[in-house]
Each structure stands twice: as C-alpha cells, then as structure tokens.
Amino acid sequence: MHNLLKILGNPDNFPIIILLFTVYGFFIYSMKKAKRNDERGVPYEADETDKVQVWPYLVRVEFIAAIAVMVFVLLWSIAFDAPLEEPANPTLTPNPSKAPWYFLGLQEMLVYFDPWIAGVLLPGLIIIGLMAIPYIDINPKGNGYYTFKERKWAITIFAFGFLVLWVLLIFVGTFFRGPGWNFFWPWEEWDPHKVVAITNVDLTELFGIPTYNPNGALNPIASILGGVVVIGYYAILMPLGWLWLKRKMPDFAEKFGLTRYIVTSYLFLTMIALPIKMILRWTLNVKYVWVTPWFNV
Amino acid sequence: MLAQIKKKIKSSDIYKSIFRHGYEDTQRNRALMVVDNVFLHLHPVRVSRHAVNYGYTWGMGGISFLLFIILTITGVILMFYYRPAAEYAYEDMKYLMNDVPFGALIRNMHRWSAHLMVITVMLHMFRVFLTGSYKPPRQFNWVIGVILLLLTFLLSFTGYLLPWDQLAIWAVTVGTNMARATPFLGHQGPFGPELGMRPDNDIRFLLLGGTQVGPPALLRFYVLHCIFLPLVTAIFLAVHFWRVRKDGGISGPAPKKI
Numbered sequence: 256m257h258n259l260l261k262i263l264g265n266p267d268n269f270p271i272i273i274l275l276f277t278v279y280g281f282f283i284y285s286m287k288k289a290k291r292n293d294e295r296g297v298p299y300e301a302d303e304t305d306k307v308q309v310w311p312y313l314v315r316v317e318f319i320a321a322i323a324v325m326v327f328v329l330l331w332s333i334a335f336d337a338p339l340e341e342p343a344n345p346t347l348t349p350n351p352s353k354a355p356w357y358f359l360g361l362q363e364m365l366v367y368f369d370p371w372i373a374g375v376l377l378p379g380l381i382i383i384g385l386m387a388i389p390y391i392d393i394n395p396k397g398n399g400y401y402t403f404k405e406r407k408w409a410i411t412i413f414a415f416g417f418l419v420l421w422v423l424l425i426f427v428g429t430f431f432r433g434p435g436w437n438f439f440w441p442w443e444e445w446d447p448h449k450v451v452a453i454t455n456v457d458l459t460e461l462f463g464i465p466t467y468n469p470n471g472a473l474n475p476i477a478s479i480l481g482g483v484v485v486i487g488y489y490a491i492l493m494p495l496g497w498l499w500l501k502r503k504m505p506d507f508a509e510k511f512g513l514t515r516y517i518v519t520s521y522l523f524l525t526m527i528a529l530p531i532k533m534i535l536r537w538t539l540n541v542k543y544v545w546v547t548p549w550f551n552v
Numbered sequence: 553m554l555a556q557i558k559k560k561i562k563s564s565d566i567y568k569s570i571f572r573h574g575y576e577d578t579q580r581n582r583a584l585m586v587v588d589n590v591f592l593h594l595h596p597v598r599v600s601r602h603a604v605n606y607g608y609t610w611g612m613g614g615i616s617f618l619l620f621i622i623l624t625i626t627g628v629i630l631m632f633y634y635r636p637a638a639e640y641a642y643e644d645m646k647y648l649m650n651d652v653p654f655g656a657l658i659r660n661m662h663r664w665s666a667h668l669m670v671i672t673v674m675l676h677m678f679r680v681f682l683t684g685s686y687k688p689p690r691q692f693n694w695v696i697g698v699i700l701l702l703l704t705f706l707l708s709f710t711g712y713l714l715p716w717d718q719l720a721i722w723a724v725t726v727g728t729n730m731a732r733a734t735p736f737l738g739h740q741g742p743f744g745p746e747l748g749m750r751p752d753n754d755i756r757f758l759l760l761g762g763t764q765v766g767p768p769a770l771l772r773f774y775v776l777h778c779i780f781l782p783l784v785t786a787i788f789l790a791v792h793f794w795r796v797r798k799d800g801g802i803s804g805p806a807p808k809k810i
C-alpha cells in the first residue's frame with residue numbers, strides 16, 4: 256500500500272493519471288456519440304452544417320477554454336513542485352531507471368524484443384504507420400462525424416494500438432514495474448533484491464533443438480528454423496489474407512490494390528507481433544524466436 | 553467628464569490608427585473583427601455550427617497550441633536564469649526553485665504544461681482519427697500532424713535532460729541507449745560492428761557528443777530544445793493551420809443536398 260501511495264504521490268506521475276482518465280473517458284464519450292449517430296442513420300453533426308460567425312461564437316469558446324487551461328496549469332503549478340532530485344551522477348545508476356512516461360510503452364517492449372526492434376524498428380514503424388493511415392484507409396464514409404458502424408475495422412485496429420499497446424503499456428510501466436524492471440503489484444514494496452529465475456528458452460528449444468551446440472557455436476539448424484518461422488509469419492499470412500480478401504470482398508480488393516494491401520498487412524502483422532510475443536513469453540517463456548549471429552528476433 | 557475623455561481618446565489619431573472599429577453588433581463589423589486582427593485572422597469569418605461544438609473537436613488542437621505558447625513564454629523566462637553547462641545547470645535549477653521570485657512557479661508551469669501538451673496532442677490525434685478527419689482532402693494535414701506529434705515528443709525529451717539531476721540523466725540515458733542498437737548505424741545494432749561502428753563513432757555518439765550522457769550532450773540538447781526544435785515546430789504549426797483553412801475548415805459531414 257505504501258508503495259502505491261508513493262507512486263501516486265510522485266508529482267511526475269500525475270500526468271499519467273490525467274492521461275488515463277481523459278483517453279479512456281473521451282473514447283467512451285465518442286463511442287456513445289457514434290452509437291447515437293449510427294442508430295439515427297443521419298449524424299447529428301449534419302444538422303449543424305449551417306454557418307455561424309466566428310466572432311463571437313468561436314472566439315468566445317476559445318477564450319473560455321484558454322482561461323480554463325491557464326487556471327488549471329496555474330493551480331497545478333502552485334500545488335505541486337516539479338521534481339528536482341540529486342545532482343546528476345553518472346556513476347550512480349538508480350534502479351529502476353525509467354524513461355520519461357510517454358516512452359514507457361517503448362521501454363516495456365524492451366522486455367519482449369531486443370533494443371533494435373523495440374527501440375528503433377517499432378518506433379519508426381509507428382511513425383510511418385501513422386503517416387500512412389490516410390492513404391491506407393480508403394473508406395470514404397465516416398468523414399467529419401462520429402461513427403462506428405461505418406468504420407468498424409479502422410476504429411478497432413487503431414483503438415487497439417492506441418488504447419492497449421500505447422496507453423496501457425505506459426500504465427503498466429508506471430505502476431507495475433519496479434527495480435530491475437521486474438513485475439511488482441502497485442501495492443507491493445519494491446524489493447531491489449528480488450530475484451526472478453530466468454527460465455526463458457528460445458522457441459526452437461521448446462521442440463528439443465538447442466540454439467547452441469555444446470561447443471558454444473550457434474546451431475545452424477535452430478537458426479534456420481527460427482528464420483523460417485519469422486519469415487513464414489509474413490510470407491504465409493500476407494498471401495493468405497490477400498486470397499481471403501479477393502474471395503470474400505472482390506470489389507474491395509480490386510479498389511484497395513496490391514501495393515496498399517502489402518503495406519497495410521505488413522504494418523498490421525508487425526503490430527500484432529508484439530502481443531504474440533508477449534503471450535509467448537507469458538505462457539511458454541519464449542525468449543527469442545529467431546537467433547542469428549547478427550540479430551535476434 | 554469620463555465620457556468626454558473616453559471620446560477624446562477614441563477619436564485621437566493614435567487610437568484610431570491602432571483600433572479600427574468598435575464592438576458594434578453588425579454582421580459586417582463581426583466579420584471585420586476577425587479579418588482585421590492578425591491573431592484572429594487565422595480563423596475564417598464564419599464556420600459551421602457543429603465545428604464550434606466542444607463535443608466535436610474537444611478543443612484539443614487549440615489547447616495544444618495554447619500550451620505551446622505558454623511553454624514558449626515560460627521557457628524564455630527560464631532561459632534568463634539557466635546556463636547549459638554541467639557545472640552550472642543544476643545550481644541554476646536550485647537557484648530558480650529557491651531564490652528567484654516566482655522562479656519555482658515558472659519552472660512548474662513549464663514542466664506541467666509540457667506534460668499536458670503531450671497528452672493534449674495525443675488526444676487531438678485520437679479525436680481527428682475518430683471523426684475520420686484525415687480523409688480526403690485532409691490526408692496531408694494528418695501527415696504534418698504526425699510530424700508535430702514527433703516534434704512534441706522530441707521537445708519534451710530534450711527538455712527532460714536540462715535540470716541535470718539524477719532523474720534527467722538516467723531517463724535520457726535509457727532513451728538514448730536505444731540509438732546504440734540502430735541497425736547499421738549503432739555499435740550494438742544488427743550489422744553495426746560489421747560496418748565498423750564503435751561506441752565512439754556511431755549514431756549515439758553523434759547525438760550525445762560523447763560515449764555517455766555528459767556535458768556535450770547537455771549543450772546539444774539545450775540547443776535543440778531552445779532553438780532548433782521550437783523553430784521547426786513553429787514552421788510546421790504554421791503549415792498545419794494554413795492547411796486546416798485551405799482544406800475547407802474543420803471537417804464535417806457533407807452539407808445536406810437539397
């Protein structure tokens with residue numbers, strides 16, 4: 256309990272609480288609006304497409320919002336001091352050392368992937384993937400009003416990525432990670448000497464194929480098998496999805512086009528690879544799927 | 553008496569050269585209020601009624617911009633008291649927190665507004681997604697938005713180092729350690745060593761100006777945080793707002809056909 260209060264009482268964690276409430280609150284709110292619009296058939300926004308004068312109708316809203324925000328920031332700044340810890344000391348590593356809160360999702364991914372994936376490849380793909388959204392989502396419906404029915408897939412996938420893989424992992428990183436980045440319940444005392452037996456194995460080892468030969472050299476068979484699994488994940492699922500799309504929705508597949516499909520399915524499968532790896536770790540203690548002399552996946 | 557003074561002021565050449573019109577409640581005057589004002593003319597003269605509705609935009613874009621302005625103002629004040637050198641930085645922070653009049657308040661406002669801006673920008677993005685506002689013709693403005701999101705993170709991250717306390721250097725160490733693992737360009741990344749990457753010549757070294765988060769990193773982050781990133785952000789913001797206008801204002805359902 257003491258520890259929970261300490262986490263909650265850390266003024267630098269207050270933003271995370273705001274984040275959780277606003278993100279999930281706004282999501283529920285907008286889904287309610289979407290439901291109302293969907294049931295009605297014509298979105299409520301469409302009743303209000305007539306024009307009003309910016310002065311005063313918009314300017315007054317902005318003015319009030321600006322005052323509210325400034326009052327809020329001012330009160331917050333009077334109530335809580337920004338932390339200032341001991342002077343920087345490169346020889347004294349705090350445990351745990353946490354990244355700034357908005358990067359905790361990325362830090363959490365480090366548990367499941369090596370830094371080149373969790374820290375470089377995936378963040379890069381997040382940015383590229385976000386930029387690609389308008390060019391991938393060719394559904395013309397749902398532009399300029401809240402709806403769920405008309406954009407089921409788009410909203411489900413984005414909400415999963417944002418609400419679960421981004422925001423929830425930030426929450427986990429703040430409240431459930433302690434010294435050594437070990438798992439702690441929020442009310443549990445952080446024990447810096449907690450020892451977690453590392454029993455992780457590589458995927459091929461689950462099938463009795465050792466990753467390393469007795470002399471310490473990499474076992475080429477394990478390496479090749481791992482590669483088959485990783486490459487096969489894309490090489491099989493991507494064409495399968497395309498065939499399925501052509502069979503079930505030929506018109507859509509035609510309009511969507513192969514290039515767009517390849518980009519979309521690559522981004523989607525990569526996003527889903529994160530929860531897959533997490534589940535593999537939790538259930539089977541899988542460390543790496545694919546070990547090579549240069550990189551591990 | 554007062555009324556007379558007021559009238560005198562209002563009809564003086566100086567006053568008239570600054571304020572061109574009063575608050576008369578006419579369509580024409582309301583339009584002029586917006587177009588004649590350099591700050592307000594970012595807006596169109598009229599917008600559709602649902603766009604003013606708070607429940608539609610959540611006001612998050614506007615609030616992000618407001619926070620950016622608050623951050624610029626408080627940031628400039630902080631710069632008066634802060635020197636980006638390892639031997640002074642922490643002392644200057646202490647001085648700000650304890651001795652400068654309102655120093656703690658300014659620093660707190662800067663810190664908390666920065667956190668808040670990261671949140672409001674993420675919420676803004678979420679709202680834009682949920683209303684489908686990235687769809688034609690607004691695709692490219694979404695791309696600019698993603699760049700702004702990235703810039704917001706980078707601004708926040710570079711600022712994190714400046715207090716030069718334990719929290720700062722270790723959070724930044726965790727963050728920049730990732731760069732070591734960059735494929736091809738980091739000394740621990742795939743194919744990095746094969747390409748001759750060492751701790752003292754890889755991409756992380758470029759970022760930090762050293763092999764660990766030390767005084768050169770502080771100076772680099774300071775310059776990025778106070779000059780380069782705000783400038784770039786301001787430019788992208790200008791483009792972002794311009795595009796909102798050029799793409800036909802806030803998104804909305806197509807007007808009903810009669």
Ligand code: HEM
Binds near residue numbers: 614686796801802
């Ligand atoms: C520094 C950060 C940002 C600022 C200050 C900002 C500001 C604004 C403002 C003031 C508007 C007008 C409508 C509103 O208030 O919602 C707007 C619209 C828009 N923003 Fe941003 N924005 C930022 C980041 C982003 C991001 C991260 C995205 C998306 C990834 C984005 C995409 C858009 C789009 C597509 C519109 C048009 C929305 C519509 O017409 O309904 N912006 N932005």
